[in-house]
Amino acid sequence: MDIRQLQTVIAVVDTGSLAAAASVVNITPSAVSQQIQTLEGELGVALFDRTKRPLQLNAKGEEFVRAARVIVQTMTETRMIISGGRTAGVLNFGAIRTVSTHLVPEAFVEMRASFPELTFEMTVGMSEGLVANVAAGRLDAALVAEHVGIPAGLVWSPILTEPLVIIAPPGNEGRSEISLLRDLPFIRYATSVPLARQIATELSRLSVTPREIGVTNTMPAVVGMVQAGLGVALVPRIATYNLPPEALYCRPFCDDAITRCVGLVQRQVSSRSTVLAALRKELSDRVMFIG
Template sequence: MDLRQLETLVAVAETRSFAGAARIVNLTASAVSQQIQALEAEVGVSLFDRRTRPPRLNAQGEEMVRAARQMVQTMTETRRTITGGRTSGVLNFGAIRTVSLWLAPLAFAAMRAQFPALSFDLRVGVSEALMADVSAGRLDAAVVAEHVGVPAGLIWTPVVTEPLLLVAPPGAEGQDARALLAEYPFIRYETDVPLSRQIETELSRIGVRRREIAVSNTMPSIVGCVQAGLGVAVVPKLATLNLPTGSLQILPFGQEPITRRIGLVQREVSARSKVLGAMRDTLAATAGEYGLV
């Protein structure tokens, strides 16, 4: 067996399809199938139940995936160590959307002084998918939200705590967030992520009957809808950074201050530990400049 086969097996396990794995490892679906068949021939057992569509991992396949993840991680870290990639080369970094707008780019720029030989490859996604990429070795680390399960072999370190805010158009009139929610149409964040669930839980708790006018799966479009005067929305503070003065009304959200924590997830053993420690500190310091804890 070779490393490419093991990486392909891990991708199939994570996407639960050969077609999904093909997109991750940059192969055709038929090439993925051929690699899996070659791996099965090498180990001498079938790893999938092909009576189902798509084929599902059997017990032997699940055990093989666990071993494959460890071997891929070990080889990835070894390659970086012996090639001096710990403080140079490309840092494959993931971030949730709100972090990717300003915080991550500003941190990258600040890191250049300390690590001039380092370049950055930023992948934007949802927390669960980013953690899977870190676990599989496709990313060195990622900034993800709290309230998601951290797989074995990974560690999550908090970086920033930010408040959730109610944003309204500049001309909206209302004494507080509750009054604005009752008066104006609501723009909902629809993505199935911890932030969306946190917003919905608090809206249910305060018991305001809201009139939904639009849904969107990105924070920039949510903010854009509010700026255009379509209605009001609940967003994290990171989504409001660097907006033109006066383009939004911004109020606290929730009966008590509602916050979310975001943190850096990385593998427990990483040849990038020095760089990632500096990245964590830089992210926190950069957030602090905008009044975030």
Template sequence: MLRETPDQRREALDIRQLQTLVAIADHGTFARAAEVVHITPSAVSQQIRALEAEFGVPLFNRDSRPPSLNLQGLQILEMARRILRSVEETKGVVNGRRATGTLTIGSVRTSTIGLLPLAIVGLRKIYPELKVILRVGQSNALVADVLADRINIGIVAEHQAMPRTLRWSPFIREPLMVIAPPGTPGETAAEILATTPFVRFSSNVPLANMIDTELARMGLPTHDIAEIDTIRAIVECVAGGLGAGVVPDVALRANALPLKVVPFGNPPVFRQMGIVHAANSPRSEFFAEVHRQLAAAAGDWGVHPAAGSRHE
């Protein structure tokens, strides 16, 4: 008796069953998945039982509440995500559209200041049927989400180590700037930070390590007065007179608050932000357009796709 090949088995699967499995994984419970895929909870259970019968193994640990995916279930989930992504991309090709459906972008907070809205508007002009979902999170979590195919693109800082199955491409290289209240004594970063209380980033913010490394290189101790985890909050605290801080240039573009601004570091320190996505994705051409839109939004500090990308 001939045995089915993996490809033949995939062809026999019901796409709706795979969509339901992914919905359970993403939303945590059978009941919530039923709402997302617009079927009844009993139909969700029937579809999962059909999947388990197809593969001949249980996919969930039903001793826990709610049931959780077991090892076999996680393996099937990874396959389901790949199949559903391929189906979505094929629909776009067949319909003569290069980008349809939903693009899920995960971003660290820093790059959402001004750049992402501009880039998304640019994308929608080229691909009017495209739906964009934006999530905000920490770099490590975003890379894990791209790796697990929970999001299509992550926007993270350059120091973040990447698995070899992912590609990171910088779209902005911008200077870090010292900001201080108007009238603060000193004309250089060292003079300002040596005499002014310091509003620093929390240690869990990737930018904090870059700033601390340069401060140590300069031999410059700081007089910390606050520790904050968002750029916007640091800018507002500095504008309110609490002390001085170090932020990327992008934070100052749409800011009308009165501030004293000087370059940070000697020579000035630059940081890079980039997009990360699956290295072998058939949507690479589309991701390059996302990159172009972000680089254009970055203006003078933009790094365009031809400037390079890398695996880490």
């Protein structure tokens, strides 16, 4: 077994075909097939379910590719260190939408000073999917919401704890949250994520049944509808970050008693541990600045 075989298997998984993988690792499709067969022979197990098209990993293959990604990344970084080079390559990072527009990009900017040869690839998605991608090795880490199951082998550390706020169009200054929710149309955030469920729970707890006028599945769209004057909404405070004060009327919801937590999930053993420790610090510093 050598690193070229590992890189080939990873390329097949990431591209979904032998032909596409061949162009990535710069060999012929037949050579890709031969490398996989040789590797499976050395391991004594099949890695792919060959009854399916495109090729799909079986359970043993999933385990192998997770380990292979770590090995390839570790060897790459070790070569850099030994040769006197600096940390380079791509940091594959995931983020939920509410932190992807400002918090994470600003942390990336600060990271450039310490890791000028590092590049960033950010995947925006839902917490459950992002955690699954970290576990599978497709992402180095992700910023996800609390209350998501964390599989064995991963660790989650809190970064941001923020209150929910109620936002309304300008001109509603001084009105209570109950008055806003009862008198103005409501814009509902509708996705299968913890935040949407949390908002629905709090409305139920207050025995308030808002009159819905809009439903959308992204938080920026929720904020945009409120800015346009369509109605009111409940959002995490970071959703209003960088908006001018006159753009919205924003007040604490339940006196800041209702919060949600976002944290960094990564593998317990990661070849990117140094980079991720620096990123965690930059994210925490940005949170303090935003707060």
